[in-house]
Amino acid sequence: MSEETLLSVRDLRTYLDTPEGVVKAVDGVGFDVRAGRTLALVGESGSGKSMTALSIMQLLPEPAARIVEGSVKLDGRDLLDLTAKQMRELRGKRMGMIFQEPMTSLNPTFTVGYQLLEALKCHGGARRSGLGQEAVKLLQEVEIREPEAVLRKYPHELSGGMRQRVMIAIALANRPSLLIADEPTTALDVTIQAQILRLIKRLQGEHNMGVLLITHDLGVVNETADDVAVMYLGQIVEQGPVDAVLSAPAHPYTQALFASRASREHRGRVLPVIPGNVPGPHDWPPACRFHPRCPFRMDVCEKVTPEVSHLPDRTVRCHFVSPLEEEAKLEH
Amino acid sequence: MIGNLVATLLLVALGFAVRNALRTPLWAEAFRRMRRRPLVIGAGVILALFTTIAIADSYSWADGKNQPTKTVLDRVFERPQERTYSPPMAKLTTEASPKPLLATHILGTDGVGNDVFYRTLKGVRTAFLIGGLTTLTVLPIALLLGMLAGYLGRGVDDLIQYVYTVLDSIPGILLLIAMMMILGQGVPQLCIALGVTSWVGLCRLVRGETLKQRDREYVLAARALGLGAPRILMRHILPNLMPIVIISATLGFSRLVLAEAILSYLGVGVPEDVGSWGNMIEAARLELAREPVIWWNLVSASTALFLLVLALNIVGDALRDGIDPRLRSA
Numbered sequence: 133m134s135e136e137t138l139l140s141v142r143d144l145r146t147y148l149d150t151p152e153g154v155v156k157a158v159d160g161v162g163f164d165v166r167a168g169r170t171l172a173l174v175g176e177s178g179s180g181k182s183m184t185a186l187s188i189m190q191l192l193p194e195p196a197a198r199i200v201e202g203s204v205k206l207d208g209r210d211l212l213d214l215t216a217k218q219m220r221e222l223r224g225k226r227m228g229m230i231f232q233e234p235m236t237s238l239n240p241t242f243t244v245g246y247q248l249l250e251a252l253k254c255h256g257g258a259r260r261s262g263l264g265q266e267a268v269k270l271l272q273e274v275e276i277r278e279p280e281a282v283l284r285k286y287p288h289e290l291s292g293g294m295r296q297r298v299m300i301a302i303a304l305a306n307r308p309s310l311l312i313a314d315e316p317t318t319a320l321d322v323t324i325q326a327q328i329l330r331l332i333k334r335l336q337g338e339h340n341m342g343v344l345l346i347t348h349d350l351g352v353v354n355e356t357a358d359d360v361a362v363m364y365l366g367q368i369v370e371q372g373p374v375d376a377v378l379s380a381p382a383h384p385y386t387q388a389l390f391a392s393r394a395s396r397e398h399r400g401r402v403l404p405v406i407p408g409n410v411p412g413p414h415d416w417p418p419a420c421r422f423h424p425r426c427p428f429r430m431d432v433c434e435k436v437t438p439e440v441s442h443l444p445d446r447t448v449r450c451h452f453v454s455p456l457e458e459e460a461k462l463e464h
Numbered sequence: 465m466i467g468n469l470v471a472t473l474l475l476v477a478l479g480f481a482v483r484n485a486l487r488t489p490l491w492a493e494a495f496r497r498m499r500r501r502p503l504v505i506g507a508g509v510i511l512a513l514f515t516t517i518a519i520a521d522s523y524s525w526a527d528g529k530n531q532p533t534k535t536v537l538d539r540v541f542e543r544p545q546e547r548t549y550s551p552p553m554a555k556l557t558t559e560a561s562p563k564p565l566l567a568t569h570i571l572g573t574d575g576v577g578n579d580v581f582y583r584t585l586k587g588v589r590t591a592f593l594i595g596g597l598t599t600l601t602v603l604p605i606a607l608l609l610g611m612l613a614g615y616l617g618r619g620v621d622d623l624i625q626y627v628y629t630v631l632d633s634i635p636g637i638l639l640l641i642a643m644m645m646i647l648g649q650g651v652p653q654l655c656i657a658l659g660v661t662s663w664v665g666l667c668r669l670v671r672g673e674t675l676k677q678r679d680r681e682y683v684l685a686a687r688a689l690g691l692g693a694p695r696i697l698m699r700h701i702l703p704n705l706m707p708i709v710i711i712s713a714t715l716g717f718s719r720l721v722l723a724e725a726i727l728s729y730l731g732v733g734v735p736e737d738v739g740s741w742g743n744m745i746e747a748a749r750l751e752l753a754r755e756p757v758i759w760w761n762l763v764s765a766s767t768a769l770f771l772l773v774l775a776l777n778i779v780g781d782a783l784r785d786g787i788d789p790r791l792r793s794a
Contacts (some may be wrong), residue, residue, distance in 0.1 A: 193679075193685050195618065224690035231688075237681040241703040241787075250699070251689050302689065 138342035139165040139188070139227075139310055146180075147188045148413075155182040155413040157197070159366035162358075164312065165342040170333075172345045172353040172374070174389075175363035176410050181346045184363075185312050188344070189229055190219050195351035204407075206310065209343070225255040228303035232315035234295035238287035244298050245283030251305035270301040274331060293324035304335060311336070312344045317352065329356050350393050354378060360388045365411070365421040372446025382448045382456075384426045421449065428452050471522040494786030498779075507778035514588050514772055521589040537585060546577030549751070552760050572760045574747060584764045586739025591772060593651050594724040594734075595717040598658045611705070613667075614674025624671070628664045634782050636661050636755035640723075644732040651734050654727065658720055666712055667674060674706055677701045707784045714780025718773035725769060741765040 146158035159182045165171045173181045180441040186192045188204050190211065204211040205297060206226060211219065223229075231237040239247060248267040271279035287295055296316060303311065313332060317325035333356055336343050345357060353360050358377070361452040362385065370383040381387045388406040408425040411417065417424050423433035432451050440449050441457040448454075485491040498504045521537040534542070552572040571580040613624040631639075640657050647653035677683060678701070686696050722743075726734035728742025729749075736743055748762035 164545050192686060220692060222690070223688055229685070229688035230560055231681050231685060233681050237685040239682045239686070239700050239704070241706075250691075254690055299685070302685075305689075 136167050137164045138167045138207065139344070140203075140205040141184075141188065141204045143185055144184065144204060145200040146183055146192065146197055146441060147200050148183075148197050150413070152414050154372075156366050156416075157413075158187060160202075161363070161366070161368050162202075162367065163361050163371060165344050167309065167342050168336065169358040170336065170343040170356055171347055171359045172347060172357035173361050173363060174347060174350065174353055176348060178365075178410055178413065179363040180351065181348075181363055182314055182365040183366075185229070185314050185344065185346055188312065189227065191223075191229075221255070224236065225306045226308050227257040227310040227312060228306070229312040229314065230296070230299045230303045230316050234292055234299050234319065235287075237299055238295060240287055242286070243283065244285055244287065244290070248283065248298070248302055249304065251302045255306045270305060271298070272277075273304075273335070274298070274301045275327075276301075279440045292320050294323075295329065296320060296328055300331065300335070302378075304339070307339060308341070309339075310342045310344065314345070314346045315348070316345075317349070318347070325352070326355075327416060330355070332414050350378075350390065362389065365416050367421065367449060368447075369422065369450065370446060370448045372443075376445040382443065382446065382452050382453050383422075384428050384452065385422045388425075388427075420449075468523050468525075471519070475519070491787070494783060497786040498782045501782060503778060504782040507782075509568065509781060510771055510775040514592070514775075517585050517590040518589040521586065537589075541579065541582040541585070543579060543582075546573045546579075548577055549573050550577075552580075554618040569683060571764045572758075574744075574751065574758070574761045580744075580761050580764050583739055583744055584741070584768050586770075587741040587765060588742060589738040590651065590734060590738055591721045591724065591769070594654060594658065595720040597652075597655045598662065598720050599713055599717050600718070601655070601659050602663040602666060603709070606659060606663045607670055607702070607705070607709065609663075610667040610670025611674045611701065614671040615678055615693065615697055621671075624667070628667055631660070632664045639733050640727060641730070643669055644727070649732070651736045654724065654734055658723060662716060662720065666709070669708060670705060671710055674701055675707050677704050701776065707787050710787065711780050711784040714776050714783070717778045717780075721769065721773060725765075741769045 141164075142162045144158055144161045145156065148155040148157045161180070161184055163171060163173075173184060175181050183192070183197070186197075187199055188211070190199075192199070199212060200425060202212070203440040206222070211222070214222070238244070242250075245264075245267060249263055252263050252266055252270075267283060268279045273284055276282050276294065276297055281291070282294070282298070287298075290298065300316075311332070316332065317328050320328060329352060332343065332345075335341065345352070347353060357374050359372065360374050361368045362377070363369070363384065364385050368385045370377060370381065377386065378390070381390050385406075388404075391404045393405060406425055411424075417434075419435055419437050420426070423429050426433065430451060436451070438449050438451045438454065440447050441454040443453070443456055486495060498508075516536065520540070521535045524533045524535040524538075526533045546569070550569060550573045552570060569579050569581065571584065573579055574583065601702050609628075615622040639661055643657035643660065644653065647657060681694060684701060686700050691700075723731055724740060725742035725745060728740050729746045731746070733742050734740050744765035745762060748758070748765065749759040751761060
């Protein structure tokens with residue numbers, strides 16, 4: 133399987149203009165999504181995950197949000213240099229997106245068939261014959277039984293899981309090479325979640341898609357992702373292969389996040405929590421953004437913004453970890 | 465002659481619109497559901513009856529040179545004028561009627577001897593013209609401006625909002641009277657005047673609804689699919705506006721019919737020689753002071769007005785229920 137870099141995001145900064153001031157919703161984020169691989173973007177609500185995804189698609193809520201700087205390269209082409217029209221041609225065709233709420237992301241006034249055909253026609257141009265069969269094939273591909281009957285149904289006649297399957301079918305109608313899934317399973321039952329994730333995984337393998345999976349569920353990350361990037365207040369604090377990061381998280385935030393996950397070890401005991409709350413968008417702490425809640429806080433954490441340290445198997449943004457970078461260099 | 469042509473064109477256009485609508489699953493389903501409700505069928509029958517009368521009153525021709533043009537309706541109900549008023553079910557006094565069915569004045573005659581039933585039927589076409597033409601011209605303007613304002617926002621929104629806020633800040637009835645003074649009395653003039661004053665409410669409604677729909681996830685999903693703004697507006701947002709637009713347009717239609725009656729009553733509506741319910745009610749006002757009281761004139765016009773408005777509201781309501789998949793009971 134080819135592992136060429138599909139999407140390359142560098143130093144992306146997306147700011148939100150609000151009446152109370154500018155919010156740096158995405159503040160210098162960078163990552164790569166490779167073909168056939170899944171990168172999970174993990175973080176709490178308000179950490180900027182969705183903003184990152186919308187920045188890539190350039191579907192930010194205007195006029196409040198704007199991309200200030202950075203580069204978003206898809207197949208080597210910087211999307212931020214494209215015109216609105218060029219960008220529109222890429223959406224759906226080269227990169228598809230599915231959303232958290234399958235309830236509302238289908239148009240309630242049209243049948244499933246109509247919306248699937250629209251997606252097929254959207255970039256297909258003139259080839260009209262056989263579209264019906266193609267729609268049936270797409271539904272079969274997302275494991276919907278009796279696709280002909282489902283095509284005639286309205287979204288409200290389907291269950292949540294079915295709707296999400298339809299959304300996936302629509303997003304994949306034009307065979308995009310990049311799929312951005314913004315919390316695709318959050319609104320679904322646990323049993324359905326697993327099915328949908330398996331489905332995405334299978335389709336990814338079949339079409340050698342790169343997947344950017346946005347989630348706050350570490351269980352989902354463990355099951356489906358190859359790489360993981362942990363976000364906190366607009367920045368990626370730790371990034372690396374899932375095996376490495378999950379088995380030995382380096383950043384104190386990642387560690388705290390993992391410790392607060394319900395697991396068998398905690399049976400009968402109080403679940404550990406991260407002290408304090410996620411600060412509101414207007415009172416983010418200076419320097420290291422995690423320092424008020426960090427158990428390993430040092431003086432330097434309150435004064436100097438930590439740089440990204442490159443360790444052998446990951447990158448971490450933390451003063452506590454940065455000496456390790458020197459050690460790693462010495463060993464080489 | 466031009467009148468006949470226009471009427472035919474309007475009919476053909478209406479026919480095409482209905483045929484095309486019935487071909488789209490959305491509307492076909494809505495109509496199918498409406499057919500199941502007796503009340504809606506009743507209202508539909510009333511509307512069909514009124515429409516037939518309006519059509520019959522729209523086709524006209526002259527019998528020869530220097531002869532007045534008469535519509536189909538005129539020819540059917542052609543009778544000599546009575547000398548004075550007569551109560552409902554009065555026999556014809558002038559002469560033996562050539563047509564046995566027309567031997568009685570079913571609803572009597574008014575103060576100057578005109579047959580009330582005939583006058584009432586003449587009012588149908590005027591009501592349809594005022595309500596229909598005005599709605600037809602207002603709808604595209606309000607939809608277009610409202611959707612543009614809501615979807616594009618910023619400068620476009622500011623401009624459109626500014627225009628309709630200014631218009632809206634002038635008291636409606638005064639603006640109407642002022643416009644009728646400038647334009648002069650007449651049916652088309654009244655349509656224009658009513659159009660200018662009535663698009664604001666619909667436009668504001670459409671703008672608000674568009675704002676709401678724009679932030680729905682299905683619009684984001686459509687954009688993520690690479691659809692352009694025109695297609696998203698026409699294919700995704702417009703159908704979701706339809707329920708609210710339809711109910712508002714039918715209510716607007718009946719409000720326009722009422723407005724015509726009020727303006728004619730005030731003497732700034734349609735000219736007196738054009739049969740209209742407003743004119744009838746205005747004429748009846750004077751006659752109410754007589755002894756014995758002539759009430760059939762007023763009652764006929766008001767009942768006709770009431771029936772049309774009620775039927776429109778019932779059908780509009782049913783259409784709204786039928787078109788919104790979420791309100792459909794399986």
